[in-house]
Amino acid sequence: MIMKNILIIGLFTFFITSVSYAQLTETILTIQDTKDGEQVIDVRYKEKASDFEIDSFIEADQNGDGCIDRTEARDKGIMDFDRFVLTNSQCLNEEEYLRAMRE
Structure with a gap:
């Protein structure tokens, strides 16, 4: 059960990170344990300022x-x-x- 959760969280993090890198957003993941022993993942996105802009x-x-x-x-x-x-x-x-x- 724990190994399955780690694998799911790892794959989820990889997917979110890949997508957000392409879109110039920062992904903030917060994992919290509930009283039931379940884990809740809170995902927030923050737009990153572009350091470089291509002239037309x-x-x-x-x-x-x-x-x-x-x-x-x-x-x-x-x-x-x-x-x-x-x-x-x-x-x-x-x-x-x-x-x-x-x-």
């Missing part, structure tokens, strides 16, 4: 030409420009820009 493609495209050149990429912190360029060797398209910002 339009904001990053400073000259408005529809692509992010090496200078614009460097200004946004993309140091390995050639790693992310796939379609046009001179600039990043929106998909390439977003991938570079997330990695």
Whole structure:
């Protein structure tokens, strides 16, 4: 019985933690024993402030030409420009820009 409860709590915690990490929320679990010997799990969620926010493609495209050149990429912190360029060797398209910002 105790081992089953530990396993259930462990799986529950893993699932909640995985989901909340993806959603940038903090999960607060409180486990309390009742007078009956049962355990009650109280789950609370708290939104975490984002430390990093990606500029939109339009904001990053400073000259408005529809692509992010090496200078614009460097200004946004993309140091390995050639790693992310796939379609046009001179600039990043929106998909390439977003991938570079997330990695």
